[in-house]
Amino acid sequence: MTTRRTLLQTALGGLAFSTGIAGQVARAALPQGAIDSATLERLPGKQPLIKRSYRPPNYETPLADFSSAITPNDRFFVRWHLMGITEVDAREWRLTIGGDGATKPYELTLDQLKSDFEAVELVAVCQCSGNRRGLSDPHVPGVEWGYGAMGNARWTGVRLKDVLERAGLSKETVEIAFDGADRPALDVTPDFIKSIPVWKAVDENTIIAYAMNGEPLPHHNGYPARLIVPGWTATYWMKQVVSIQALRKPLANFWMASAYRIPKGKFAFADRFISQENDATTPITEIVVNSVITSHADGQRVSRGSPLTLKGLAWDSGAGIRRVEVSRDGGRSWNVADLGDDLGRFSFRTWQFGLNAQDPGPLVLMARATNRQGSTQVSELIFNNPGYHNNVIQAVTLTVV
Amino acid sequence: MRNVSMLSAVFLGLCISGVTLADESKVALSPDTDTALVMARCSICHSADYIQMNGGFLKRANWEAEVKKMTKAFGAPVNDEEAGKIVDYLVRQYGVE
Numbered sequence: 001m002t003t004r005r006t007l008l009q010t011a012l013g014g015l016a017f018s019t020g021i022a023g024q025v026a027r028a029a030l031p032q033g034a035i036d037s038a039t040l041e042r043l044p045g046k047q048p049l050i051k052r053s054y055r056p057p058n059y060e061t062p063l064a065d066f067s068s069a070i071t072p073n074d075r076f077f078v079r080w081h082l083m084g085i086t087e088v089d090a091r092e093w094r095l096t097i098g099g100d101g102a103t104k105p106y107e108l109t110l111d112q113l114k115s116d117f118e119a120v121e122l123v124a125v126c127q128c129s130g131n132r133r134g135l136s137d138p139h140v141p142g143v144e145w146g147y148g149a150m151g152n153a154r155w156t157g158v159r160l161k162d163v164l165e166r167a168g169l170s171k172e173t174v175e176i177a178f179d180g181a182d183r184p185a186l187d188v189t190p191d192f193i194k195s196i197p198v199w200k201a202v203d204e205n206t207i208i209a210y211a212m213n214g215e216p217l218p219h220h221n222g223y224p225a226r227l228i229v230p231g232w233t234a235t236y237w238m239k240q241v242v243s244i245q246a247l248r249k250p251l252a253n254f255w256m257a258s259a260y261r262i263p264k265g266k267f268a269f270a271d272r273f274i275s276q277e278n279d280a281t282t283p284i285t286e287i288v289v290n291s292v293i294t295s296h297a298d299g300q301r302v303s304r305g306s307p308l309t310l311k312g313l314a315w316d317s318g319a320g321i322r323r324v325e326v327s328r329d330g331g332r333s334w335n336v337a338d339l340g341d342d343l344g345r346f347s348f349r350t351w352q353f354g355l356n357a358q359d360p361g362p363l364v365l366m367a368r369a370t371n372r373q374g375s376t377q378v379s380e381l382i383f384n385n386p387g388y389h390n391n392v393i394q395a396v397t398l399t400v401v
Numbered sequence: 402m403r404n405v406s407m408l409s410a411v412f413l414g415l416c417i418s419g420v421t422l423a424d425e426s427k428v429a430l431s432p433d434t435d436t437a438l439v440m441a442r443c444s445i446c447h448s449a450d451y452i453q454m455n456g457g458f459l460k461r462a463n464w465e466a467e468v469k470k471m472t473k474a475f476g477a478p479v480n481d482e483e484a485g486k487i488v489d490y491l492v493r494q495y496g497v498e
Contacts, residue, residue: 031454034454054428083447138458184446185446200416258474334470
Protein backbone atom coordinates (compact mmCIF):
# COMPACT_ATOMS: atom_id res chain seq x y z
CA MET A 1 0.00 0.00 0.00
CA THR A 2 1.34 3.35 -0.96
CA THR A 3 0.73 5.59 1.98
CA ARG A 4 0.60 9.35 2.06
CA ARG A 5 3.83 9.28 4.04
CA THR A 6 5.55 7.20 1.35
CA LEU A 7 4.56 9.71 -1.29
CA LEU A 8 5.59 12.62 0.89
CA GLN A 9 8.98 11.03 1.39
CA THR A 10 9.25 10.49 -2.32
CA ALA A 11 8.41 14.11 -3.00
CA LEU A 12 11.14 15.12 -0.59
CA GLY A 13 13.59 12.84 -2.33
CA GLY A 14 13.76 10.85 0.83
CA LEU A 15 12.52 7.48 -0.22
CA ALA A 16 15.08 5.07 -1.52
CA PHE A 17 15.33 5.02 -5.26
CA SER A 18 16.57 1.88 -6.84
CA THR A 19 19.64 1.84 -9.00
CA GLY A 20 20.05 -0.79 -11.55
CA ILE A 21 22.68 -3.42 -12.01
CA ALA A 22 21.83 -6.05 -14.61
CA GLY A 23 19.88 -8.81 -12.97
CA GLN A 24 19.58 -7.10 -9.63
CA VAL A 25 18.37 -3.83 -8.23
CA ALA A 26 20.45 -2.00 -5.67
CA ARG A 27 18.95 0.64 -3.44
CA ALA A 28 20.35 4.13 -3.19
CA ALA A 29 18.99 6.30 -0.42
CA LEU A 30 19.71 9.65 1.14
CA PRO A 31 21.25 9.72 4.61
CA GLN A 32 18.59 9.44 7.32
CA GLY A 33 19.52 12.89 8.57
CA ALA A 34 18.84 14.37 5.14
CA ILE A 35 15.48 12.60 4.92
CA ASP A 36 14.47 13.84 8.36
CA SER A 37 15.62 17.45 7.87
CA ALA A 38 14.17 17.97 4.38
CA THR A 39 11.02 20.05 4.14
CA LEU A 40 8.99 21.53 1.32
CA GLU A 41 9.41 25.28 1.62
CA ARG A 42 8.67 28.35 -0.37
CA LEU A 43 11.35 30.97 -0.96
CA PRO A 44 10.06 34.39 -2.09
CA GLY A 45 9.04 34.13 -5.74
CA LYS A 46 9.44 30.36 -5.79
CA GLN A 47 7.11 27.39 -5.73
CA PRO A 48 7.72 24.96 -2.88
CA LEU A 49 11.10 23.31 -3.26
CA ILE A 50 12.87 20.71 -1.17
CA LYS A 51 14.84 22.55 1.49
CA ARG A 52 18.24 21.04 2.16
CA SER A 53 19.58 24.05 4.09
CA TYR A 54 18.16 27.43 5.03
CA ARG A 55 21.36 29.52 5.21
CA PRO A 56 22.98 29.69 2.79
CA PRO A 57 19.80 28.61 0.98
CA ASN A 58 20.03 25.29 -0.82
CA TYR A 59 16.77 24.01 -2.32
CA GLU A 60 16.18 21.36 -4.95
CA THR A 61 13.34 20.74 -7.37
CA PRO A 62 11.04 17.77 -6.67
CA LEU A 63 11.32 15.20 -9.47
CA ALA A 64 7.59 15.41 -10.18
CA ASP A 65 8.09 19.08 -11.15
CA PHE A 66 10.34 18.20 -14.09
CA SER A 67 7.35 17.60 -16.32
CA SER A 68 8.69 19.51 -19.33
CA ALA A 69 12.06 20.07 -20.98
CA ILE A 70 12.21 23.65 -19.72
CA THR A 71 12.25 24.11 -15.95
CA PRO A 72 10.04 27.05 -14.95
CA ASN A 73 11.93 29.86 -13.20
CA ASP A 74 9.86 29.51 -10.05
CA ARG A 75 10.71 25.81 -9.80
CA PHE A 76 14.41 26.17 -10.59
CA PHE A 77 16.77 24.90 -7.87
CA VAL A 78 18.66 27.26 -5.58
CA ARG A 79 22.26 26.84 -4.51
CA TRP A 80 24.47 29.32 -2.64
CA HIS A 81 27.82 28.87 -0.92
CA LEU A 82 27.93 31.96 1.29
CA MET A 83 25.30 33.50 3.54
CA GLY A 84 25.91 37.13 2.56
CA ILE A 85 23.40 37.35 -0.28
CA THR A 86 22.16 40.76 -1.30
CA GLU A 87 19.27 41.70 -3.54
CA VAL A 88 20.98 43.54 -6.36
CA ASP A 89 19.54 46.84 -7.55
CA ALA A 90 19.94 46.69 -11.33
CA ARG A 91 20.43 50.46 -11.52
CA GLU A 92 23.39 50.24 -9.16
CA TRP A 93 24.83 47.05 -10.58
CA ARG A 94 28.15 47.31 -12.42
CA LEU A 95 30.18 44.63 -14.15
CA THR A 96 33.90 45.35 -14.04
CA ILE A 97 36.16 43.68 -16.57
CA GLY A 98 39.83 43.77 -15.68
CA GLY A 99 42.70 41.74 -14.26
CA ASP A 100 46.39 41.58 -15.19
CA GLY A 101 45.48 39.96 -18.49
CA ALA A 102 43.20 42.80 -19.60
CA THR A 103 44.97 45.65 -21.42
CA LYS A 104 41.82 47.82 -21.52
CA PRO A 105 39.84 47.31 -18.30
CA TYR A 106 36.34 48.77 -18.30
CA GLU A 107 32.94 48.72 -16.65
CA LEU A 108 29.41 48.04 -17.85
CA THR A 109 25.97 48.98 -16.60
CA LEU A 110 23.17 46.49 -17.17
CA ASP A 111 21.81 48.66 -20.00
CA GLN A 112 25.23 48.75 -21.64
CA LEU A 113 25.63 45.00 -21.31
CA LYS A 114 22.31 44.56 -23.10
CA SER A 115 22.84 47.20 -25.79
CA ASP A 116 26.58 47.10 -26.56
CA PHE A 117 26.81 43.47 -27.63
CA GLU A 118 24.89 41.11 -29.86
CA ALA A 119 22.15 39.24 -27.99
CA VAL A 120 22.28 35.47 -28.18
CA GLU A 121 20.01 32.76 -26.86
CA LEU A 122 20.51 29.12 -26.00
CA VAL A 123 18.92 26.37 -23.93
CA ALA A 124 21.24 24.73 -21.45
CA VAL A 125 21.15 22.50 -18.39
CA CYS A 126 22.44 24.01 -15.17
CA GLN A 127 23.37 21.12 -12.89
CA CYS A 128 25.07 21.36 -9.53
CA SER A 129 28.32 19.39 -9.42
CA GLY A 130 27.02 17.65 -6.32
CA ASN A 131 23.62 16.69 -7.69
CA ARG A 132 22.77 13.21 -6.27
CA ARG A 133 25.56 13.45 -3.69
CA GLY A 134 23.08 12.21 -1.10
CA LEU A 135 22.77 8.94 -3.01
CA SER A 136 26.49 8.23 -2.75
CA ASP A 137 27.29 4.85 -1.25
CA PRO A 138 29.00 5.13 1.16
CA HIS A 139 27.62 8.55 2.04
CA VAL A 140 29.93 11.55 1.84
CA PRO A 141 29.65 14.89 3.65
CA GLY A 142 28.21 17.96 1.93
CA VAL A 143 24.84 19.23 0.82
CA GLU A 144 22.92 15.97 0.60
CA TRP A 145 21.21 16.50 -2.74
CA GLY A 146 18.78 14.06 -4.24
CA TYR A 147 18.03 14.20 -7.98
CA GLY A 148 16.80 17.77 -8.25
CA ALA A 149 19.81 20.11 -8.03
CA MET A 150 19.44 20.84 -11.72
CA GLY A 151 17.32 22.74 -14.17
CA ASN A 152 17.09 23.62 -17.86
CA ALA A 153 16.34 27.09 -19.16
CA ARG A 154 16.43 29.25 -22.26
CA TRP A 155 19.12 31.81 -21.47
CA THR A 156 19.40 35.18 -23.19
CA GLY A 157 22.55 37.22 -22.94
CA VAL A 158 25.76 38.22 -24.65
CA ARG A 159 28.80 36.19 -25.57
CA LEU A 160 31.53 36.36 -22.95
CA LYS A 161 34.10 36.45 -25.75
CA ASP A 162 32.60 39.70 -27.07
CA VAL A 163 32.84 41.28 -23.62
CA LEU A 164 36.42 40.02 -23.22
CA GLU A 165 37.43 41.24 -26.65
CA ARG A 166 36.72 44.85 -25.69
CA ALA A 167 39.05 44.41 -22.70
CA GLY A 168 41.95 43.55 -24.99
CA LEU A 169 43.05 40.19 -23.60
CA SER A 170 46.80 39.74 -23.44
CA LYS A 171 48.29 36.59 -24.94
CA GLU A 172 49.49 35.56 -21.48
CA THR A 173 45.95 35.17 -20.16
CA VAL A 174 45.37 31.61 -18.92
CA GLU A 175 42.11 31.86 -16.99
CA ILE A 176 39.11 34.13 -16.66
CA ALA A 177 37.82 34.51 -13.09
CA PHE A 178 34.32 35.48 -11.95
CA ASP A 179 33.08 36.96 -8.70
CA GLY A 180 29.46 37.41 -7.69
CA ALA A 181 27.85 39.93 -5.36
CA ASP A 182 27.56 37.35 -2.57
CA ARG A 183 29.95 37.63 0.35
CA PRO A 184 31.01 35.42 3.28
CA ALA A 185 29.86 36.15 6.82
CA LEU A 186 33.48 36.57 7.89
CA ASP A 187 36.19 38.48 6.04
CA VAL A 188 38.59 35.57 6.60
CA THR A 189 36.34 33.13 4.71
CA PRO A 190 37.36 32.74 1.06
CA ASP A 191 34.99 34.64 -1.19
CA PHE A 192 33.32 32.46 -3.82
CA ILE A 193 35.36 33.26 -6.91
CA LYS A 194 35.71 30.74 -9.76
CA SER A 195 37.72 30.61 -12.95
CA ILE A 196 37.52 28.83 -16.28
CA PRO A 197 40.27 28.28 -18.83
CA VAL A 198 40.50 31.00 -21.45
CA TRP A 199 39.60 28.55 -24.24
CA LYS A 200 36.26 27.84 -22.55
CA ALA A 201 35.69 31.53 -21.85
CA VAL A 202 35.95 32.41 -25.54
CA ASP A 203 33.72 29.52 -26.64
CA GLU A 204 30.81 31.05 -28.52
CA ASN A 205 28.33 29.25 -26.24
CA THR A 206 29.68 30.73 -23.01
CA ILE A 207 27.47 33.72 -22.28
CA ILE A 208 26.57 36.29 -19.67
CA ALA A 209 22.81 35.87 -19.32
CA TYR A 210 20.39 38.59 -18.23
CA ALA A 211 17.21 36.68 -19.02
CA MET A 212 15.96 33.22 -18.18
CA ASN A 213 13.00 31.76 -20.04
CA GLY A 214 12.19 35.24 -21.32
CA GLU A 215 12.10 36.88 -17.89
CA PRO A 216 14.68 38.60 -15.72
CA LEU A 217 16.60 36.03 -13.70
CA PRO A 218 15.03 35.29 -10.30
CA HIS A 219 17.08 36.76 -7.45
CA HIS A 220 18.02 33.27 -6.26
CA ASN A 221 19.18 32.27 -9.73
CA GLY A 222 21.52 35.22 -10.16
CA TYR A 223 19.65 38.45 -10.96
CA PRO A 224 20.59 40.64 -12.73
CA ALA A 225 23.16 38.61 -14.69
CA ARG A 226 24.98 35.31 -14.39
CA LEU A 227 27.48 33.28 -16.32
CA ILE A 228 26.26 30.39 -18.47
CA VAL A 229 28.87 27.71 -19.19
CA PRO A 230 26.97 25.16 -21.26
CA GLY A 231 28.06 21.59 -20.75
CA TRP A 232 29.97 22.32 -17.55
CA THR A 233 28.66 21.87 -14.03
CA ALA A 234 27.06 24.84 -12.29
CA THR A 235 30.00 25.70 -10.04
CA TYR A 236 31.29 27.91 -12.87
CA TRP A 237 27.93 29.57 -13.61
CA MET A 238 28.59 32.56 -11.37
CA LYS A 239 25.37 34.20 -10.16
CA GLN A 240 25.02 37.97 -9.72
CA VAL A 241 28.33 38.33 -11.53
CA VAL A 242 29.98 41.69 -10.74
CA SER A 243 33.60 41.09 -11.71
CA ILE A 244 35.39 39.39 -14.58
CA GLN A 245 39.16 39.16 -14.27
CA ALA A 246 41.58 38.02 -16.96
CA LEU A 247 44.40 36.21 -15.17
CA ARG A 248 47.96 35.51 -16.29
CA LYS A 249 48.35 33.02 -13.43
CA PRO A 250 45.91 30.31 -12.34
CA LEU A 251 43.45 31.31 -9.60
CA ALA A 252 44.64 29.65 -6.39
CA ASN A 253 41.80 30.08 -3.89
CA PHE A 254 39.96 27.44 -1.81
CA TRP A 255 37.16 27.11 -4.35
CA MET A 256 39.57 26.17 -7.14
CA ALA A 257 42.46 24.47 -5.35
CA SER A 258 40.53 22.44 -2.78
CA ALA A 259 36.88 22.27 -3.78
CA TYR A 260 35.10 21.02 -6.90
CA ARG A 261 37.87 18.64 -7.87
CA ILE A 262 37.67 15.05 -9.06
CA PRO A 263 40.29 12.32 -8.80
CA LYS A 264 42.31 11.94 -11.95
CA GLY A 265 41.79 8.78 -13.95
CA LYS A 266 38.38 7.79 -12.59
CA PHE A 267 36.18 9.53 -15.12
CA ALA A 268 36.40 9.79 -18.87
CA PHE A 269 36.18 13.43 -19.81
CA ALA A 270 37.19 15.49 -22.79
CA ASP A 271 37.38 19.01 -21.40
CA ARG A 272 40.66 19.42 -19.57
CA PHE A 273 41.42 22.37 -17.31
CA ILE A 274 45.17 22.01 -17.49
CA SER A 275 46.20 25.14 -15.58
CA GLN A 276 44.37 23.80 -12.51
CA GLU A 277 45.45 20.16 -12.66
CA ASN A 278 47.72 18.57 -10.07
CA ASP A 279 49.11 15.05 -9.71
CA ALA A 280 46.04 13.63 -7.99
CA THR A 281 43.04 15.76 -8.92
CA THR A 282 41.61 18.02 -11.57
CA PRO A 283 38.69 20.46 -11.54
CA ILE A 284 35.31 19.02 -12.40
CA THR A 285 34.41 20.14 -15.91
CA GLU A 286 31.68 18.69 -18.10
CA ILE A 287 28.42 17.08 -17.03
CA VAL A 288 28.24 13.30 -17.47
CA VAL A 289 25.50 11.73 -19.60
CA ASN A 290 22.48 11.10 -17.46
CA SER A 291 18.73 10.53 -17.33
CA VAL A 292 15.94 10.51 -14.83
CA ILE A 293 12.41 9.11 -14.59
CA THR A 294 10.04 11.92 -13.65
CA SER A 295 6.54 10.52 -14.27
CA HIS A 296 6.55 7.78 -11.67
CA ALA A 297 8.07 7.35 -8.24
CA ASP A 298 9.17 4.36 -6.25
CA GLY A 299 6.30 2.69 -4.48
CA GLN A 300 3.62 4.08 -6.77
CA ARG A 301 0.67 1.80 -7.56
CA VAL A 302 -0.46 1.30 -11.13
CA SER A 303 -3.42 -0.60 -12.49
CA ARG A 304 -2.90 -3.93 -14.16
CA GLY A 305 -3.80 -3.84 -17.82
CA SER A 306 -3.94 -0.05 -18.09
CA PRO A 307 -1.58 1.67 -20.51
CA LEU A 308 1.25 3.36 -18.69
CA THR A 309 3.51 6.06 -20.12
CA LEU A 310 6.88 6.35 -18.46
CA LYS A 311 8.41 9.81 -18.94
CA GLY A 312 11.65 11.47 -18.10
CA LEU A 313 14.60 13.61 -19.10
CA ALA A 314 18.03 12.91 -20.55
CA TRP A 315 21.02 15.21 -20.95
CA ASP A 316 24.78 15.34 -21.33
CA SER A 317 27.53 17.92 -21.72
CA GLY A 318 26.64 18.95 -25.25
CA ALA A 319 27.24 16.03 -27.60
CA GLY A 320 23.48 15.61 -27.50
CA ILE A 321 21.33 12.61 -26.63
CA ARG A 322 21.30 9.79 -29.17
CA ARG A 323 18.88 7.48 -27.43
CA VAL A 324 17.16 6.58 -24.21
CA GLU A 325 16.30 2.99 -23.42
CA VAL A 326 13.94 1.55 -20.86
CA SER A 327 14.25 -1.81 -19.15
CA ARG A 328 11.40 -3.55 -17.40
CA ASP A 329 13.33 -6.62 -16.30
CA GLY A 330 16.02 -5.25 -14.00
CA GLY A 331 18.37 -4.33 -16.81
CA ARG A 332 18.51 -7.62 -18.72
CA SER A 333 16.87 -6.24 -21.84
CA TRP A 334 16.35 -2.70 -23.10
CA ASN A 335 13.85 -1.07 -25.43
CA VAL A 336 14.26 2.26 -27.15
CA ALA A 337 12.10 5.13 -25.86
CA ASP A 338 10.67 7.97 -27.97
CA LEU A 339 12.63 11.21 -27.75
CA GLY A 340 10.86 14.55 -27.50
CA ASP A 341 11.73 17.81 -29.26
CA ASP A 342 15.39 18.69 -29.63
CA LEU A 343 15.87 22.12 -28.02
CA GLY A 344 19.60 22.11 -28.61
CA ARG A 345 22.52 19.92 -27.70
CA PHE A 346 22.95 21.41 -24.19
CA SER A 347 19.28 21.02 -23.26
CA PHE A 348 17.26 18.44 -21.38
CA ARG A 349 15.71 16.03 -23.88
CA THR A 350 12.34 14.65 -22.89
CA TRP A 351 11.56 11.00 -23.57
CA GLN A 352 8.67 8.65 -23.06
CA PHE A 353 7.95 4.96 -23.25
CA GLY A 354 4.57 3.28 -23.33
CA LEU A 355 3.92 -0.08 -21.77
CA ASN A 356 1.15 -2.19 -20.39
CA ALA A 357 1.72 -3.76 -17.01
CA GLN A 358 0.17 -7.24 -17.03
CA ASP A 359 1.60 -9.12 -14.08
CA PRO A 360 0.55 -8.13 -10.59
CA GLY A 361 3.31 -7.36 -8.15
CA PRO A 362 6.48 -5.29 -8.33
CA LEU A 363 7.49 -3.78 -11.68
CA VAL A 364 11.02 -2.44 -11.89
CA LEU A 365 11.50 0.21 -14.58
CA MET A 366 14.92 1.59 -15.49
CA ALA A 367 16.07 4.27 -17.91
CA ARG A 368 19.45 4.67 -19.57
CA ALA A 369 20.65 7.49 -21.82
CA THR A 370 23.40 7.35 -24.43
CA ASN A 371 24.85 10.42 -26.06
CA ARG A 372 25.98 10.97 -29.64
CA GLN A 373 29.55 10.05 -28.70
CA GLY A 374 28.40 6.67 -27.39
CA SER A 375 28.87 7.53 -23.72
CA THR A 376 26.26 6.02 -21.48
CA GLN A 377 25.32 5.77 -17.83
CA VAL A 378 27.01 3.46 -15.34
CA SER A 379 25.44 0.53 -13.50
CA GLU A 380 27.60 0.99 -10.43
CA LEU A 381 28.64 4.24 -8.81
CA ILE A 382 32.12 5.53 -9.57
CA PHE A 383 32.78 6.47 -5.99
CA ASN A 384 34.65 9.70 -5.24
CA ASN A 385 34.95 11.57 -1.95
CA PRO A 386 33.17 14.79 -2.99
CA GLY A 387 30.24 12.79 -4.42
CA TYR A 388 30.33 14.15 -7.98
CA HIS A 389 29.31 12.70 -11.34
CA ASN A 390 26.67 10.26 -10.10
CA ASN A 391 25.07 8.92 -13.28
CA VAL A 392 24.09 5.52 -12.00
CA ILE A 393 21.11 4.14 -13.92
CA GLN A 394 17.99 5.00 -11.94
CA ALA A 395 15.21 2.52 -11.41
CA VAL A 396 11.77 2.88 -9.91
CA THR A 397 9.78 -0.01 -8.54
CA LEU A 398 6.04 0.28 -9.13
CA THR A 399 3.40 -2.00 -7.72
CA VAL A 400 0.97 -3.41 -10.25
CA VAL A 401 -2.44 -4.12 -8.74
CA MET B 402 0.67 19.77 -19.50
CA ARG B 403 1.42 18.37 -16.12
CA ASN B 404 0.68 14.76 -15.69
CA VAL B 405 -1.78 14.61 -12.85
CA SER B 406 -0.65 11.57 -10.97
CA MET B 407 -1.26 10.50 -7.44
CA LEU B 408 2.08 12.06 -6.59
CA SER B 409 1.24 15.49 -7.84
CA ALA B 410 -2.16 15.28 -6.20
CA VAL B 411 -0.46 14.70 -2.88
CA PHE B 412 2.01 17.41 -3.75
CA LEU B 413 -0.77 19.90 -4.41
CA GLY B 414 -2.28 18.94 -1.08
CA LEU B 415 1.02 19.76 0.56
CA CYS B 416 1.12 23.11 -1.14
CA ILE B 417 -2.12 24.03 0.49
CA SER B 418 -1.59 22.50 3.89
CA GLY B 419 2.01 21.89 4.75
CA VAL B 420 4.27 24.35 2.98
CA THR B 421 5.67 27.22 4.94
CA LEU B 422 7.97 30.12 4.25
CA ALA B 423 11.63 29.49 4.84
CA ASP B 424 12.53 30.07 8.47
CA GLU B 425 15.60 28.51 10.06
CA SER B 426 14.55 29.26 13.63
CA LYS B 427 12.66 25.98 13.77
CA VAL B 428 15.81 23.92 13.25
CA ALA B 429 16.46 22.25 16.59
CA LEU B 430 19.68 20.34 17.16
CA SER B 431 19.65 17.42 19.58
CA PRO B 432 19.66 18.89 23.10
CA ASP B 433 22.85 18.29 25.01
CA THR B 434 25.25 20.18 27.29
CA ASP B 435 27.10 21.50 24.24
CA THR B 436 24.18 22.32 21.96
CA ALA B 437 24.44 26.01 22.85
CA LEU B 438 28.14 26.08 21.98
CA VAL B 439 27.54 24.34 18.65
CA MET B 440 24.70 26.72 17.77
CA ALA B 441 26.73 29.77 18.81
CA ARG B 442 29.79 28.89 16.72
CA CYS B 443 28.40 27.02 13.70
CA SER B 444 25.46 29.38 13.19
CA ILE B 445 27.79 32.30 12.53
CA CYS B 446 28.06 31.11 8.93
CA HIS B 447 25.33 28.53 8.31
CA SER B 448 22.04 27.17 9.57
CA ALA B 449 22.16 24.08 11.76
CA ASP B 450 20.37 21.87 9.23
CA TYR B 451 23.78 21.45 7.56
CA ILE B 452 24.60 19.30 10.59
CA GLN B 453 21.27 17.48 10.57
CA MET B 454 21.41 16.47 6.92
CA ASN B 455 24.88 15.00 7.44
CA GLY B 456 23.67 13.05 10.43
CA GLY B 457 24.01 9.33 10.90
CA PHE B 458 26.97 8.29 8.79
CA LEU B 459 30.10 10.30 9.64
CA LYS B 460 32.74 8.84 11.96
CA ARG B 461 34.85 10.84 14.39
CA ALA B 462 37.62 11.35 11.84
CA ASN B 463 35.07 12.69 9.32
CA TRP B 464 33.53 15.14 11.80
CA GLU B 465 37.04 16.23 12.81
CA ALA B 466 37.78 16.91 9.15
CA GLU B 467 34.57 18.93 8.80
CA VAL B 468 35.31 21.07 11.85
CA LYS B 469 38.90 21.53 10.66
CA LYS B 470 37.60 22.67 7.27
CA MET B 471 35.45 25.27 9.02
CA THR B 472 38.28 26.58 11.20
CA LYS B 473 41.26 26.28 8.85
CA ALA B 474 39.79 26.81 5.38
CA PHE B 475 36.89 29.11 6.31
CA GLY B 476 38.38 30.81 9.37
CA ALA B 477 35.58 30.04 11.82
CA PRO B 478 36.37 31.75 15.15
CA VAL B 479 36.55 28.55 17.22
CA ASN B 480 39.44 27.83 19.58
CA ASP B 481 40.95 24.37 19.97
CA GLU B 482 39.10 23.58 23.17
CA GLU B 483 35.78 24.56 21.61
CA ALA B 484 36.59 22.63 18.43
CA GLY B 485 37.18 19.53 20.56
CA LYS B 486 33.84 19.94 22.30
CA ILE B 487 32.06 20.54 18.99
CA VAL B 488 33.57 17.40 17.47
CA ASP B 489 32.58 15.39 20.55
CA TYR B 490 29.03 16.73 20.28
CA LEU B 491 28.76 15.96 16.57
CA VAL B 492 30.05 12.42 17.07
CA ARG B 493 27.76 11.91 20.06
CA GLN B 494 24.59 13.25 18.46
CA TYR B 495 25.11 12.97 14.69
CA GLY B 496 27.91 10.50 14.15
CA VAL B 497 28.63 6.82 14.04
CA GLU B 498 31.51 5.23 15.93
